[in-house]
Structures are given as structure tokens and as C-alpha cells.
Amino acid sequence: MEKQQKSLESFTWEKFKSLQNNPDIFKNYYNYFFALSNWIKQNPDVVDYDMLSIYRLNKLLNIDVKLYLTEQPEISLISEPKRMFSRKPETVESLVMRIGDTLWDLVKRRSGKDCPNCKDDELNYVIAESIATEEKEIILECDSCGWTEKKDGSKWVGGLANIFPINKEEAKLESIVFK
Ligand SMILES: [Zn+2]
Numbered sequence: 001m002e003k004q005q006k007s008l009e010s011f012t013w014e015k016f017k018s019l020q021n022n023p024d025i026f027k028n029y030y031n032y033f034f035a036l037s038n039w040i041k042q043n044p045d046v047v048d049y050d051m052l053s054i055y056r057l058n059k060l061l062n063i064d065v066k067l068y069l070t071e072q073p074e075i076s077l078i079s080e081p082k083r084m085f086s087r088k089p090e091t092v093e094s095l096v097m098r099i100g101d102t103l104w105d106l107v108k109r110r111s112g113k114d115c116p117n118c119k120d121d122e123l124n125y126v127i128a129e130s131i132a133t134e135e136k137e138i139i140l141e142c143d144s145c146g147w148t149e150k151k152d153g154s155k156w157v158g159g160l161a162n163i164f165p166i167n168k169e170e171a172k173l174e175s176i177v178f179k
Contacts, residue, residue: 006092012046013088026077029069033106036099037061055100059164067167068107075105107165111140112179117147128161
């Protein structure tokens with residue numbers, strides 16, 4: 001049965017928007033990541049555990065951001081006040097998706113390889129941790145169609161997994177160079 005989405009209360013939205021009262025959050029990517037992830041952590045009554053796991057936030061919220069930030073994220077901090085804070089989403093889920101996508105954009109590691117499935121997007125490196133065995137593996141993944149493959153290019157069929165970002169040190173151990 002599909003779970004009913006939670007409507008986003010004006011009160012919660014105003015509280016979220018008040019993050020902008022501190023202009024420092026747009027000063028650099030680190031501050032921005034920190035402000036958004038902290039807001040989620042501080043509002044467990046709004047963002048429940050299921051949502052964290054659906055939007056792949058459970059691990060992302062607790063990383064050492066400095067080790068993971070991409071050098072040139074694909075979002076512009078100048079546009080963020082408008083993109084993130086000007087239009088109220090209808091549901092909590094939409095807000096969490098907007099925040100989650102943004103946090104992921106800040107740590108996204110491009111591979112330079114086109115997706116062989118949809119050919120519309122580039123594959124990203126991520127770490128998949130199997131829920132059954134807790135084994136970790138670096139895989140490539142397409143944001144657009146969800147295609148996943150192993151480092152050697154064969155299709156990845158690892159089953160249910162938690163997906164984490166990958167940092168430069170972890171990549172170096174596997175001789176991976178980000179694009
Ligand atoms: Zn694809």
C-alpha cells in the first residue's frame with residue numbers, strides 16, 4: 001500500500017526559510033551543506049526515518065563534509081535563495097527530495113562515462129553497502145534512469161543496498177580518477 005504523503009505545514013516551511021536569515025549559509029558550499037543537513041537532523045518530527053532512507057540521507061547527513069565536497073558542484077549558490085527557498089512545496093516529501101538532491105549534488109562524483117542504458121546522463125561513482133551482507137562496493141550509477149554497473153562495466157545486481165557518496169581517498173585506493 002502506498003504511504004500517504006505528509007502535507008508541508010506553513011509553519012514548518014517558514015522555519016525552513018528562516019535558514020536564510022544567516023547570509024553566511026550561501027558563502028560557500030561547506031556552509032550550505034552544513035545548514036541544510038543540520039536542519040534535517042534537527043527536525044526528526046518532520047523528516048522521519050523512512051524518508052531519510054528513501055532519499056538516501058541517512059548516511060549523507062553524518063559524513064565529514066570536507067572530505068566529500070566536490071570541487072565544482074553543479075549548483076550555483078547565487079541561485080539557491082530562489083531555487084531552494086522561494087516556492088513552497090506541497091508535501092514534506094517534496095521538500096526533503098529538494099534538499100536531498102541538493103546535498104547529493106554537492107558530493108556527486110562524475111565518472112565521465114555516459115550511461116549505456118538511457119544515454120542521456122553521465123554515470124556517477126557511489127558506494128553501495130549491501131543490506132544483507134554489509135559488504136561495500138564501488139559502483140557506477142545513473143541519476144536519470146537508475147542504471148547501475150560495476151567498475152568493469154558489467155551490470156550491477158547487488159540487491160537492496162544503502163548508497164553512500166565516495167570521497168577522494170576512497171577512490172584513490174581503487175585507482176579511480178574523478179572527471
Ligand atoms: Zn541512464
